[in-house]
Amino acid sequence: MARKTKNISTFQYYVSYPLQGFVTNLFYWLFAMMPIDTASAFGGWIGRKIGKKIKVTRRARRNMERAFPEKSPGEIETMLGDMWENLGRSVAEVPHIHKIQPGSDRLEVVGLENGLALKNDDKAGQFFTAHAGNWEVAMLLARAMDMEMMCVYRAPDNPWVDSVFTKARRGFKGEMVRKGPEGARKLTAFLRKGGHIAMLVDQKMNDGIAVPFFGRDAMTAPSLAQFALKYDAPIVPLRLERLQGAHFRMTFYPQLDIVQTNDRRADMLKIMTEVNAIIESWIRERPAQWLWVHRRWPD
Numbered sequence: 001m002a003r004k005t006k007n008i009s010t011f012q013y014y015v016s017y018p019l020q021g022f023v024t025n026l027f028y029w030l031f032a033m034m035p036i037d038t039a040s041a042f043g044g045w046i047g048r049k050i051g052k053k054i055k056v057t058r059r060a061r062r063n064m065e066r067a068f069p070e071k072s073p074g075e076i077e078t079m080l081g082d083m084w085e086n087l088g089r090s091v092a093e094v095p096h097i098h099k100i101q102p103g104s105d106r107l108e109v110v111g112l113e114n115g116l117a118l119k120n121d122d123k124a125g126q127f128f129t130a131h132a133g134n135w136e137v138a139m140l141l142a143r144a145m146d147m148e149m150m151c152v153y154r155a156p157d158n159p160w161v162d163s164v165f166t167k168a169r170r171g172f173k174g175e176m177v178r179k180g181p182e183g184a185r186k187l188t189a190f191l192r193k194g195g196h197i198a199m200l201v202d203q204k205m206n207d208g209i210a211v212p213f214f215g216r217d218a219m220t221a222p223s224l225a226q227f228a229l230k231y232d233a234p235i236v237p238l239r240l241e242r243l244q245g246a247h248f249r250m251t252f253y254p255q256l257d258i259v260q261t262n263d264r265r266a267d268m269l270k271i272m273t274e275v276n277a278i279i280e281s282w283i284r285e286r287p288a289q290w291l292w293v294h295r296r297w298p299d
Contacts, residue, residue, distance in 0.1 A: 047088020
């Protein structure tokens, strides 16, 4: 496997990364050999057993306490356990993603007409979602609409681990584009040709813009708004929820109402404020299904 240009130590490249890759592959094939419901339940059990012992749980707890100051310590601990169960299930379901069919009893699709409206309008379009439920399942949106699409993802630093997820995404329709300068160039060229893209937009971006999120400013990537304003590319919210076990609901919402003015920065802030408010409303309904371990706000 080619060495990454990113500055990593010799120990990481020759020892740590291959070891992590071996463990990831081991669990991948272990879960792959199980029926999807068994794998999901087992992964959820592992998540509950070990999740709270992991260091990042402190960040998740702090984020929850700040986002929900009205909740008691006991309620926060319950949410933490539920979050780790959801994460454990999501990891265990990765080898089975290609088996999930949109519109089946595994993946209910709601509001598909809102997505198809972008497919048939003869111009570029965008979809956004969040790290909620099992966000790998959310990337099946292109298959649900039977259309070509570019979906943006953040590749793991470890190329051995990245190869496992690439293998798991073999059932996706369209192209998975790595986040970064090269990926941004590909997206721009694709949008210019009237293409459609999907992005997870709920992670911190240090050089983004400050946008309210749970009552605090959060540095937010403005690319969704920039593309909408530059290419007249409508934006459709896409929500993915875990219903019970390895069963999900994918909901396409009506496109955002975007009005351009002579103040481009104000327009971007307005769009991304609405985007963050939509994601916040989803999280408030199912708080345990969001990835609270992100460093989403300044400490």
